[in-house]
Amino acid sequence: xxxxxxxxxxxxxxxxxxxxxxxIGTLKDLATQSSCGTxxxxxxxxxxxxxxxxxxxxSQLAAIRDVAIIHHGPAGCSVTGASSYYMSKVMAKKRGVxxxxxxxxxxxxxxxxxxxxxxxxxxxILEVNKRYSPKAIFVxxxxxxxxxxxxxxxxxxxxRDEVGVPIVAVHCExxxxxxxxxGFDIADHAVLQEIVQPPREGVKSNKIxxxxxxxxxxxxxxxxxxxxxxxxxxxxxxxxxEELSHLSESLATTCICGTLxxxxxxALEEKYGVPYVRSINQCGISGYEAWLREIGKVTGxxxxxxxxxxxxxxxxxxxxxxxxxxxxxxxxxxxxxxxYTFEVSRVLDELGIKVVWALAWHYDKKYENGDVPPSMQYLxxxxxxxxxxxxxxxxxxxxxxxxxxxxxxxxxxxxxxxVWAIKNGTPxxxxxxxxxxxxxxxxxxxxxxxxxxxxxxSFEENLAKRTxxxxxxxxxxxxxxxxxxxxx
Amino acid sequence: xxxxxxxxxxxxxxxxxxxxxxxxRALPILHSGPGCAQKLSDTNGSSGYFxxxxxxxxxxxxxxxxxxxxxxxxxxxxxxLKVVDADLYxxxxxxxxxxxxxDTAEVVSRFKEAExxxxxxxxxxxxxxxxxxxEQVVGAIIDQYLKKSDKKQKGLVNIWADVPYQDLFWHxxxxxxxxxxxxxxxxxxxxxxxxxxxxxxxxxxEAEYNILVSPWVGLKNVKKMEKxxxxxxxxxxxxxxxxxxxxxxxxEVAAFTGVDSALAESVIKKHEDYYYYxxxxxxxxxxxxRVINKQFTVVADAQYxxxxxxxxVNDLGLVPAKQFITDDTPKQYRQAIEEEFKKLNFGLTxxxxxxxxxxxxxxxxxxxxxxxxxxxxxxYYEKExxxxxxxxxxxxxxxxxxxxVFNSYYAGYNGGIRLIEDIYTxxxxxxx
Numbered sequence: 001x002x003x004x005x006x007x008x009x010x011x012x013x014x015x016x017x018x019x020x021x022x023x024i025g026t027l028k029d030l031a032t033q034s035s036c037g038t039x040x041x042x043x044x045x046x047x048x049x050x051x052x053x054x055x056x057x058x059s060q061l062a063a064i065r066d067v068a069i070i071h072h073g074p075a076g077c078s079v080t081g082a083s084s085y086y087m088s089k090v091m092a093k094k095r096g097v098x099x100x101x102x103x104x105x106x107x108x109x110x111x112x113x114x115x116x117x118x119x120x121x122x123x124x125i126l127e128v129n130k131r132y133s134p135k136a137i138f139v140x141x142x143x144x145x146x147x148x149x150x151x152x153x154x155x156x157x158x159x160r161d162e163v164g165v166p167i168v169a170v171h172c173e174x175x176x177x178x179x180x181x182x183g184f185d186i187a188d189h190a191v192l193q194e195i196v197q198p199p200r201e202g203v204k205s206n207k208i209x210x211x212x213x214x215x216x217x218x219x220x221x222x223x224x225x226x227x228x229x230x231x232x233x234x235x236x237x238x239x240x241x242e243e244l245s246h247l248s249e250s251l252a253t254t255c256i257c258g259t260l261x262x263x264x265x266x267a268l269e270e271k272y273g274v275p276y277v278r279s280i281n282q283c284g285i286s287g288y289e290a291w292l293r294e295i296g297k298v299t300g301x302x303x304x305x306x307x308x309x310x311x312x313x314x315x316x317x318x319x320x321x322x323x324x325x326x327x328x329x330x331x332x333x334x335x336x337x338x339x340y341t342f343e344v345s346r347v348l349d350e351l352g353i354k355v356v357w358a359l360a361w362h363y364d365k366k367y368e369n370g371d372v373p374p375s376m377q378y379l380x381x382x383x384x385x386x387x388x389x390x391x392x393x394x395x396x397x398x399x400x401x402x403x404x405x406x407x408x409x410x411x412x413x414x415x416x417x418x419v420w421a422i423k424n425g426t427p428x429x430x431x432x433x434x435x436x437x438x439x440x441x442x443x444x445x446x447x448x449x450x451x452x453x454x455x456x457x458s459f460e461e462n463l464a465k466r467t468x469x470x471x472x473x474x475x476x477x478x479x480x481x482x483x484x485x486x487x488x
Numbered sequence: 489x490x491x492x493x494x495x496x497x498x499x500x501x502x503x504x505x506x507x508x509x510x511x512x513r514a515l516p517i518l519h520s521g522p523g524c525a526q527k528l529s530d531t532n533g534s535s536g537y538f539x540x541x542x543x544x545x546x547x548x549x550x551x552x553x554x555x556x557x558x559x560x561x562x563x564x565x566x567x568x569l570k571v572v573d574a575d576l577y578x579x580x581x582x583x584x585x586x587x588x589x590x591d592t593a594e595v596v597s598r599f600k601e602a603e604x605x606x607x608x609x610x611x612x613x614x615x616x617x618x619x620x621x622x623e624q625v626v627g628a629i630i631d632q633y634l635k636k637s638d639k640k641q642k643g644l645v646n647i648w649a650d651v652p653y654q655d656l657f658w659h660x661x662x663x664x665x666x667x668x669x670x671x672x673x674x675x676x677x678x679x680x681x682x683x684x685x686x687x688x689x690x691x692x693x694e695a696e697y698n699i700l701v702s703p704w705v706g707l708k709n710v711k712k713m714e715k716x717x718x719x720x721x722x723x724x725x726x727x728x729x730x731x732x733x734x735x736x737x738x739x740e741v742a743a744f745t746g747v748d749s750a751l752a753e754s755v756i757k758k759h760e761d762y763y764y765y766x767x768x769x770x771x772x773x774x775x776x777x778r779v780i781n782k783q784f785t786v787v788a789d790a791q792y793x794x795x796x797x798x799x800x801v802n803d804l805g806l807v808p809a810k811q812f813i814t815d816d817t818p819k820q821y822r823q824a825i826e827e828e829f830k831k832l833n834f835g836l837t838x839x840x841x842x843x844x845x846x847x848x849x850x851x852x853x854x855x856x857x858x859x860x861x862x863x864x865x866x867x868y869y870e871k872e873x874x875x876x877x878x879x880x881x882x883x884x885x886x887x888x889x890x891x892x893v894f895n896s897y898y899a900g901y902n903g904g905i906r907l908i909e910d911i912y913t914x915x916x917x918x919x920x
Contacts, residue, residue: 045560046567049545052523074583074613076500078493079527082887085495086868105493107816107844110614113587117490124492131494131847143521144583144614147553174521175548175584392522395542396571415531416541468573470515470538475571483567 003267008169010189012177018365021178023390024481031376034365042484050392054172055080056183061138063237065099068134072121073142078105095238102132113148122155129163135241137167146173168194178392179362185263192267199249209253211235211261217435227308228301248272252298256434259339266368280378283437284347316440323447328352334411335359335398342375347437351447355386356405363390395420400480402426425464427453495846495869497814500613503528504621508578510652512685515574519561520582522547544568548584561595575686579608586612607632619705619815622651626709636717637693644675644695648706650791652680656888660897668900671755672747693717697745701727703790704821725828727795730803730904731763759901779918782807783858787866788885789815794828801832808838809856812849817842880914
């Protein structure tokens with residue numbers, strides 16, 4: 001991949017790495033087609049709402065401490081500011097720090113769509129800078145400002161000297177991509193453009209960049225990494241601008257979710273030679289071990305890693321084996337972002353649960369370096385196959401699948417998805433915390449959570465018995481691919 | 489004109505999808521970008537028969553921006569009718585189709601002969617906030633679905649209140665207002681929430697009266713219904729909370745609808761007796777605590793800022809500091825609302841400011857001398873500020889993060905008691 005940090009616009013995942021949101025078939029077919037380059041995504045002539053890339057991108061940036069996000073657009077766009085406010089307060093409190101990050105909108109109205117409002121935007125930037133003295137400022141576009149051609153880059157350039165802190169234009173038109181994960185790349189691009197500095201000379205570091213969402217496992221990871229003389233720098237939740245400016249000095253970059261971290265990881269590698277840890281992720285036993293070993297390899301700490309793995313295996317594996325007895329033969333359908341679907345599929349296989357259908361909300365044919373995603377490669381190498389589809393949270397497709405396959409459980413990671421499974425009578429497991437299946441300990445907990453979820457189906461049964469599903473009988477009789485159209 | 493929206497308290501017009509969602513078995517169809525519905529929804533009772541993540545959506549992409557999205561809109565409506573079982577389909581437009589000039593009305597008109605009604609409300613985000621969007625949806629129902637009725641149902645009154653979901657207590661409030669109106673021997677008709685829906689919408693033109701309980705939201709709609717259906721309306725600007733306002737509300741409704749005043753007085757007496765029985769038992773709690781002073785501030789939309797100010801002053805004897813209205817109330821309604829803040833007991837008046845800039849609101853709160861610990865009722869943004877001032881905070885307006893509300897309510901006599909419970913639940917956890 002060629003990373004171009006001189007332009008604030010970054011190509012979408014569809015254009016950059018051939019990502020798709022429409023496919024139905026099998027895992028093997030999906031992987032084979034992506035490795036030989038024949039995979040073409042489909043579009044839909046009927047779809048249900050999904051997620052906006054600006055919400056993903058700007059929430060990431062708003063998680064950084066003491067920065068300002070200025071979302072230039074109508075009030076609905078900047079509504080993310082309300083949840084970001086809450087998140088930055090509670091996350092900082094949890095960590096015992098403070099954050100004065102602000103997220104404002106510009107409440108654009110009809111006149112602005114005709115006459116433009118860059119002058120107002122400029123005064124808003126200066127006023128926010130005066131009020132809060134943020135450590136960095138991110139100025140974002142929206143669908144409306146993008147279409148009418150508001151030149152936010154020029155405004156940012158105009159005020160750059162006056163504000164005196166890093167300021168960057170962030171292009172977040174929601175119509176650009178159906179893949180909200182493009183927002184993660186947009187956020188990374190902004191950080192790389194204006195905040196990350198070249199490594200200082202002579203600075204020796206034992207730091208490892210760790211891109212994650214909400215750092216729930218931060219304390220335990222710090223303890224684990226101490227054993228390897230590594231110090232994790234968690235991004236972006238509770239990051240400081242100062243910390244981010246030195247990302248280029250770290251020994252390596254790793255992430256909890258390939259979809260979340262691959263742009264930053266690859267860019268730091270390409271631009272500053274910081275190795276990006278490419279492995280299956282930390283979910284489950286084989287994932288955790290492969291990831292640790294890769295870190296050991298990349299940072300020259302393999303011996304310490306092997307010692308740790310040997311000790312931990314002894315402690316945890318018998319317990320995991322024990323709980324597996326209760327899971328044997330269960331079936332599952334799962335729907336998650338591709339950074340998790342093919343990872344969690346592997347863990348379910350490890351636990352003896354049969355995946356009957358896996359949905360990924362999008363699929364990256366290739367990672368930034370051109371390889372097939374490691375999680376996919378692992379499944380192929382281990383001859384694991386199941387039916388698979390790519391759908392940007394198209395709930396009606398999920399329901400069609402659940403109705404046909406009647407699995408023992410549905411696993412998902414996105415808000416608003418589990419309720420539909422349980423109304424179908426299917427127990428749902430919400431894998432929201434990105435560390436829910438992290439390492440041996442959480443894999444054991446995850447397995448036990450599944451046992452608990454399967455054991456008591458009262459809530460599912462109570463609700464399913466008393467509610468009617470909103471989809472017509474007609475729909476349940478159709479094939480899942482009814483509305484998929486060949487991409488033109 | 490664009491402005492600095494710091495600590496925003498409202499969404500855009502497209503959030504009227506929540507107004508549609510509040511009508512049972514009514515389904516919004518969004519002609520918008522893929523993520524608008526998710527952004528505009530909250531986890532506050534939205535996983536009902538429909539939920540935002542299953543609202544059909546054209547999910548406009550770059551190609552549609554260039555070539556227009558009418559084809560996709562057509563197939564989305566057509567297939568929504570086949571896939572999703574609803575009674576009413578309401579097409580809502582976001583920013584993109586209105587800027588690029590998609591003729592949404594024309595596409596929707598192709599579905600005139602569909603088995604189920606398909607309506608259209610223009611709700612581009614730049615057209616206004618969700619209070620305006622709410623009026624657009626109700627307006628679309630009046631314009632496109634309802635016809636004047638020669639048949640009138642004796643005693644049938646339509647009741648309209650503030651914006652579902654934006655108002656945390658919308659469901660409970662509506663039900664309580666219905667209960668109160670029923671006690672006057674009238675038949676209330678509302679369209680939002682449990683078991684209301686299309687059947688009640690159909691009854692709207694048959695009502696004798698419209699009662700609007702809101703400082704300004706919906707005024708446009710009741711005026712339109714007066715003109716189109718010949719239904720006179722009573723505009724009760726204050727959402728009645730507690731004894732003073734609720735009794736006043738019942739008297740006004742009775743007078744307007746011709747209900748025997750003796751009946752109204754008996755209803756009022758019954759409720760006030762019980763209300764004051766409870767208040768009497770807890771009066772010592774109000775009088776003898778070390779953490780609540782007399783002065784308070786409300787930061788909310790016009791509805792709650794007005795309603796809570798009247799309640800705390802006239803029922804509980806507190807004194808208003810500056811009050812803030814954050815819903816971007818259209819200019820033409822502001823003066824009438826300001827007047828209401830002058831109608832308080834003992835000739836008290838409250839200084840009220842229409843302000844959408846949260847920074848300025850916070851600066852003013854910090855500046856004010858509350859003579860002790862302030863009581864602040866507002867959005868989640870006021871939590872930390874109030875804590876810094878060692879005050880008491882209650883999250884009553886959007887955004888809401890520190891309260892879960894299923895069906896509880898602040899309207900009416902019972903609602904007043906609930907609000908007192910909530911305030912003192914905060915207070916009793918402290919000791920100074």
